[in-house]
Amino acid sequence: MTTAALAVPATRRLGMRSSLRRNRRWALILSYVFLILFAIFFLMPPYYMIVTAFKSDAEMARMATNPWIIADGVTLDQFRILFTQTDFLIYFKNTAIVTACVVVITMVISVLAAFALGRMRFWGSGILATGIFLTYLVPDTLLFIPMFQIVKWLGLLNSYWSMVLVYPTLTVPFCTWIMIGYFQSIPKELDEAALIDGAGHLQMLFKIFIPVALPGIIAATIFAFTVSWAAFVYPMAFLYSSDQQVLTVGTVTTLIRGDVYKWGMLMAGALVAAAPPLVIYAFLMDYYIAGLTAGATKG
Amino acid sequence: MAEVALRQIVKRFGDVEAVRSIDLDIPNNEFVVLVGPSGCGKTTTLRMIAGLEEVTSGEIRIGGEVVNDLPPKDRDIAMVFQNYALYPHMSVFENMAFGLKLRKFNKAEIRQRVEHAARILDITELLDRRPKALSGGQRQRVAMGRAIVRNPKVFLFDEPLSNLDAKLRVQMRTEIKRVHQKVKTTTVYVTHDQVEAMTLADRVVVMNQGRIEQIGTPQELYHHPKTRFVAGFIGSPAMNFIPCRLEESGGRMRVRISDAIVLPVPASRSARYRSAAGRELILGLRPEHVTEPRHNGRGEDSDFTVTLDVVEPMGMETMVFFTVNGTEICGRVAPETAAGPGATMRLVANMEHMHLIDPNTNLVL
Numbered sequence: 001m002t003t004a005a006l007a008v009p010a011t012r013r014l015g016m017r018s019s020l021r022r023n024r025r026w027a028l029i030l031s032y033v034f035l036i037l038f039a040i041f042f043l044m045p046p047y048y049m050i051v052t053a054f055k056s057d058a059e060m061a062r063m064a065t066n067p068w069i070i071a072d073g074v075t076l077d078q079f080r081i082l083f084t085q086t087d088f089l090i091y092f093k094n095t096a097i098v099t100a101c102v103v104v105i106t107m108v109i110s111v112l113a114a115f116a117l118g119r120m121r122f123w124g125s126g127i128l129a130t131g132i133f134l135t136y137l138v139p140d141t142l143l144f145i146p147m148f149q150i151v152k153w154l155g156l157l158n159s160y161w162s163m164v165l166v167y168p169t170l171t172v173p174f175c176t177w178i179m180i181g182y183f184q185s186i187p188k189e190l191d192e193a194a195l196i197d198g199a200g201h202l203q204m205l206f207k208i209f210i211p212v213a214l215p216g217i218i219a220a221t222i223f224a225f226t227v228s229w230a231a232f233v234y235p236m237a238f239l240y241s242s243d244q245q246v247l248t249v250g251t252v253t254t255l256i257r258g259d260v261y262k263w264g265m266l267m268a269g270a271l272v273a274a275a276p277p278l279v280i281y282a283f284l285m286d287y288y289i290a291g292l293t294a295g296a297t298k299g
Numbered sequence: 300m301a302e303v304a305l306r307q308i309v310k311r312f313g314d315v316e317a318v319r320s321i322d323l324d325i326p327n328n329e330f331v332v333l334v335g336p337s338g339c340g341k342t343t344t345l346r347m348i349a350g351l352e353e354v355t356s357g358e359i360r361i362g363g364e365v366v367n368d369l370p371p372k373d374r375d376i377a378m379v380f381q382n383y384a385l386y387p388h389m390s391v392f393e394n395m396a397f398g399l400k401l402r403k404f405n406k407a408e409i410r411q412r413v414e415h416a417a418r419i420l421d422i423t424e425l426l427d428r429r430p431k432a433l434s435g436g437q438r439q440r441v442a443m444g445r446a447i448v449r450n451p452k453v454f455l456f457d458e459p460l461s462n463l464d465a466k467l468r469v470q471m472r473t474e475i476k477r478v479h480q481k482v483k484t485t486t487v488y489v490t491h492d493q494v495e496a497m498t499l500a501d502r503v504v505v506m507n508q509g510r511i512e513q514i515g516t517p518q519e520l521y522h523h524p525k526t527r528f529v530a531g532f533i534g535s536p537a538m539n540f541i542p543c544r545l546e547e548s549g550g551r552m553r554v555r556i557s558d559a560i561v562l563p564v565p566a567s568r569s570a571r572y573r574s575a576a577g578r579e580l581i582l583g584l585r586p587e588h589v590t591e592p593r594h595n596g597r598g599e600d601s602d603f604t605v606t607l608d609v610v611e612p613m614g615m616e617t618m619v620f621f622t623v624n625g626t627e628i629c630g631r632v633a634p635e636t637a638a639g640p641g642a643t644m645r646l647v648a649n650m651e652h653m654h655l656i657d658p659n660t661n662l663v664l
Binding site for chain 1: 349350351370371372376377378380381382383384385386387388397398401402445449
């Protein structure tokens with residue numbers, strides 16, 4: 001009797017455990033199926049870009065070959081022509097200058113603004129912080145018309161320096177918003193400890209807040225970099241000569257003439273243009289993931 | 300090294316008065332503990348001394364100098380926070396050295412001071428670690444180290460042990476006391492834990508609703524509380540408050556707590572209580588003064604018999620709970636003498652330690 005009474009729940013328990021394990025296995029299988037589907041979906045365009053960039057024009061023109069593989073062997077012709085016979089390198093240089101300036105300007109403004117709005121209590125700081133974020137919600141497709149007037153008035157039409165001026169209108173609000181969140185998440189005892197230790201506001205910012213909020217600063221930097229590297233509407237509207245053009249618009253306008261698409265060079269250009277963001281992501285992600293705030297307070 | 304003086308300090312947050320005109324003098328090198336329930340104004344008071352909160356009105360002096368308008372860094376104080384507030388991106392050494400670096404001490408001096416403090420706190424081997432690689436107790440030591448290296452006039456502690464587990468809290472309590480004995484410095488320590496207050500303090504300041512209820516040595520507060528609040532707050536388990544009537548007949552005074560239980564007032568207290576004879580009062584009696592009869596010649600009169608509701612064995616002693624006229628009373632008896640719940644037990648009240656409280660003013664008579 002006793003043995004039977006004990007045996008039943010034991011079996012039931014075992015059954016429950018095995019059904020738990022079965023559930024978990026199914027969940028894992030489903031996760032992998034969807035992961036693989038997503039991976040294929042997102043990796044197909046870059047794969048197509050890479051394959052096409054290393055093909056010859058002749059192979060592309062032959063409709064009979066499989067477009068997903070390189071049949072005639074790898075060639076660097078597309079890159080050679082792109083670098084030597086087009087203004088691609090000028091676009092690249094312009095984009096690099098614009099992006100570097102925009103990232104620096106954005107980070108200086110948004111770190112200082114976020115520190116003030118997030119940590120220094122003053123009248124209206126909350127409303128101001130929300131207001132800054134709301135400006136980010138106005139799309140650049142609307143903003144470029146009034147912006148055109150401002151850029152023209154400043155005499156910066158058809159100069160890539162106009163991009164250095166207008167891109168921060170996209171990057172500063174969002175980066176400030178991210179940084180406000182990061183600065184607010186730092187326990188207030190940390191700045192009080194620094195105050196007692198003898199730090200002024202600037203010392204507190206540079207010696208405590210910036211190092212502690214580094215993951216947030218890196219996230220904001222990546223955002224500012226991506227926006228200014230990939231912006232399309234503003235350069236399309238404000239820049240029209242080749243020597244001032246940036247990568248996004250320059251590549252497209254140079255390599256698509258009417259209905260003639262120079263696919264090989266377009267893909268080679270896209271590949272080269274995608275390289276810096278990839279390198280930056282790969283380099284900064286390590287810092288981004290490192291949880292620096294751990295250990296500041298009890299946790 | 301300096302004395303701290305608070306004169307009629309008031310702090311208002313909008314319409315809320317957090318601190319209501321308090322006066323406090325802390326002599327040089329004294330260890331003072333501010334204790335009270337949440338929201339009593341103790342932390343606000345400490346933060347005003349630190350300069351982290353502005354004073355609404357009143358005057359704070361450190362070492363004789365009025366510091367109301369001085370920023371925290373110029374007050375020569377050091378503070379240990381409840382959640383440690385260590386700089387997470389700096390090593391233990393850098394954390395401790397940060398304040399000295401900002402004050403432009405030379406490197407040799409910084410190293411010597413940090414190493415000295417590390418030796419005092421026994422954290423020398425942790426100097427290269429980051430805070431996240433430390434346990435709670437170690438982090439708290441580093442936070443104390445950061446305060447010690449500065450050699451400030453005043454140490455401020457804001458509930459530094461609240462985040463530690465019970466065992467570590469007891470260890471760190473001893474540690475703090477040891478450090479204070481080595482590094483003699485005026486110390487203001489805030490806690491809500493009356494045991495911490497009693498064990499650490501030279502003098503305890505009991506606060507309630509923004510006011511100081513009583514200032515005194517731990518023994519004074521324990522044996523001679525001036526208000527019902529202090530009587531109830533200090534001591535664990537808390538003092539019993541039993542509604543009673545003070546009676547006088549034939550020159551002897553007695554406290555009647557029920558029809559059956561009448562307890563004699565010691566002759567030494569008669570004069571003090573005479574003016575209140577015939578009034579309804581509250582008898583304050585600590586659990587350790589309600590015990591099994593111990594034949595210590597206290598007289599039969601204070602004996603009474605009750606039926607126990609709940610019995611809690613604590614090992615060294617047993618807590619017994621019973622009800623008299625709807626009031627729950629706690630007694631502390633030797634484990635071998637305790638009856639079981641529902642059983643009757645003969646108990647004795649040690650009236651030498653009684654307190655009588657006026658229910659209208661809540662003051663101890």
